[in-house]
């Protein structure tokens with residue numbers, strides 16, 4: 732096509748012709764994908780050689796974040812699919828069963844689980860503010876308790892223990908999983924959700940894979956670019972026993 736070809740005479744309101752340099756455009760797109768590939772390789776490298784590091788927070792920062800409404804976005808449409816997957820797993824693996832929700836926040840998951848039905852729901856969280864928000868929904872099957880993971884003890888056994896976006900805030904997540912394994916019924920399962928933005932979180936999945944078998948897993952990816960991996964886990968030693 733000759734360089735000086737003019738389309739201007741065809742232009743009308745709402746119709747525009749623009750000359751583009753195809754070579755420059757392709758180089759630009761290629762550059763973009765190369766940049767993304769380099770970032771992914773770097774993240775993979777970091778997560779495979781450095782030890783796990785928790786997301787740093789403090790008890791005060793959780794309280795502040797709940798009272799300023801920072802975590803309200805967890806109730807938005809952007810997050811909805813992730814919660815539905817977790818609720819779906821609970822329903823599938825333990826219909827009408829008992830659920831322990833570790834780091835339950837203001838109990839958003841409980842609202843979804845309640846419509847499907849459960850025999851018992853216990854939500855535990857470090858934040859007083861979060862638990863206060865949830866407490867109005869307590870009934871004879873539903874309880875919320877303000878307590879840190881490390882202090883939690885119980886004689887109860889649960890069909891499902893949910894770790895919904897909490898494991899990477901813990902200093903020793905593997906020890907916590909090990910300890911909470913004792914609170915599972917003989918056929919009980921863990922459901923864990925971990926968002927994938929940090930390379931340390933990918934490292935965490937590798938550590939988990941060393942000791943737990945994934946009975947199922949789903950990746951939830953939102954159009955905004957956020958994505959999460961949700962897995963149903965069972966201890967590997969249990970699969971050897973059966």
Ligand SMILES: C[S@@+](CC[C@H](N)C(=O)[O-])C[C@H]1O[C@@H](n2cnc3c(N)ncnc32)[C@H](O)[C@@H]1O
Pocket residue numbers: 793805833834835836837838839840855856857858861878879880881895896897900901
């Ligand atoms: C990202 S929020 C997720 C909340 C909820 N699971 C959800 O997805 O709606 C993480 C939650 O973990 C809680 N948390 C963090 N460290 C904790 C600990 N050591 N013991 C108990 N809860 C903790 C926080 O208070 C917060 O509510």
